[in-house]
Amino acid sequence: MSHLTDTIYASQQQVADFNFDQQVADVFPDMIQRSVPGYQTILHTLGLLTERYSQANSNIYDLGCSLGAATLMMRRHNKQPGCTIISVDNSAAMLERAEQHINNYRGDTPVQLCCQDLQETEIINASMVVLNFTLQFIAPEQRLSALTNIANGMNDGGLLLLSEKIQHPDGVMNDVLIDLHHEFKRTNGYSELEISQKRTALENVMITESVDHHLQRLKEAGFSHAAVWYQSYNFCSMLAIK
Ligand SMILES: Nc1ncnc2c1ncn2[C@@H]1O[C@H](C[S@+](CC[C@H]([NH3+])C(=O)[O-])CC(=O)[O-])[C@@H](O)[C@H]1O
Numbered sequence: 001m002s003h004l005t006d007t008i009y010a011s012q013q014q015v016a017d018f019n020f021d022q023q024v025a026d027v028f029p030d031m032i033q034r035s036v037p038g039y040q041t042i043l044h045t046l047g048l049l050t051e052r053y054s055q056a057n058s059n060i061y062d063l064g065c066s067l068g069a070a071t072l073m074m075r076r077h078n079k080q081p082g083c084t085i086i087s088v089d090n091s092a093a094m095l096e097r098a099e100q101h102i103n104n105y106r107g108d109t110p111v112q113l114c115c116q117d118l119q120e121t122e123i124i125n126a127s128m129v130v131l132n133f134t135l136q137f138i139a140p141e142q143r144l145s146a147l148t149n150i151a152n153g154m155n156d157g158g159l160l161l162l163s164e165k166i167q168h169p170d171g172v173m174n175d176v177l178i179d180l181h182h183e184f185k186r187t188n189g190y191s192e193l194e195i196s197q198k199r200t201a202l203e204n205v206m207i208t209e210s211v212d213h214h215l216q217r218l219k220e221a222g223f224s225h226a227a228v229w230y231q232s233y234n235f236c237s238m239l240a241i242k
């Protein structure tokens with residue numbers, strides 16, 4: 001697959017709300033790599049977790065799969081027979097490219113691609129569910145019901161990986177983490193204009209919450225255990241066990 005450079009916010013513009021359209025899908029590998037600290041570490045660890053947590057004859061869900069990076073990692077590492085990976089995204093542009101991307105690799109575990117809202121996705125017999133930077137795009141008041149639907153469809157001992165951009169409850173520390181993230185983006189070649197215009201685009205679309213809020217809600221949704229396993233600046237990854 002060709003990897004195009006993300007220049008979406010490089011020119012001064014009337015900034016519209018961020019949306020996962022064709023333009024974003026075209027540059028997504030470059031955008032996520034240059035924007036999300038720890039993205040590769042999280043995918044690498046997801047491979048290890050798949051070896052440990054996938055259960056024979058179960059479903060594995062990648063919710064908000066974008067181009068299928070987490071799907072491919074789980075397919076590569078799944079050692080259990082009779083599993084199906086169900087990869088869901090409500091952006092047709094993303095899913096179209098995910099299909100091409102996934103077809104470029106071979107694997108034993110079948111992958112079903114579904115263009116639908118994850119909130120309308122039936123979760124059944126799940127040993128693993130991945131929400132890798134997806135829940136943050138769901139309206140906050142809908143997050144508990146989305147997570148409850150997921151927990152209800154998971155098998156005992158099943159694993160949820162939830163990665164999110166987070167907000168620190170201490171305003172000063174929150175600003176420190178945001179500064180560090182912006183420095184990370186500058187180091188990766190984004191200009192001040194790109195950083196500030198993207199921030200505006202995301203303002204109404206991506207609502208961040210504190211780690212405590214996430215962990216408490218995971219318990220409320222029906223998970224028995226939940227903890228942070230990784231954080232890089234204001235990007236955090238949590239695990240929950242049903
Ligand atoms: N309600 C929804 N239903 C389904 N999909 C949705 C919904 N809302 C947003 N999405 C989809 O969630 C994805 C979020 S990106 C995930 C990266 C990927 N997980 C990765 O591991 O590379 C994260 C980011 O761009 O920061 C997009 O593809 C949206 O279309």
Ligand SMILES: O=C(O)C(=O)Cc1ccccc1
Pocket residue numbers: 031032035036165198199202
């Ligand atoms: O780019 C940012 O500032 C982010 O917060 C991460 C991100 C990455 C890709 C799409 C949307 C948000």
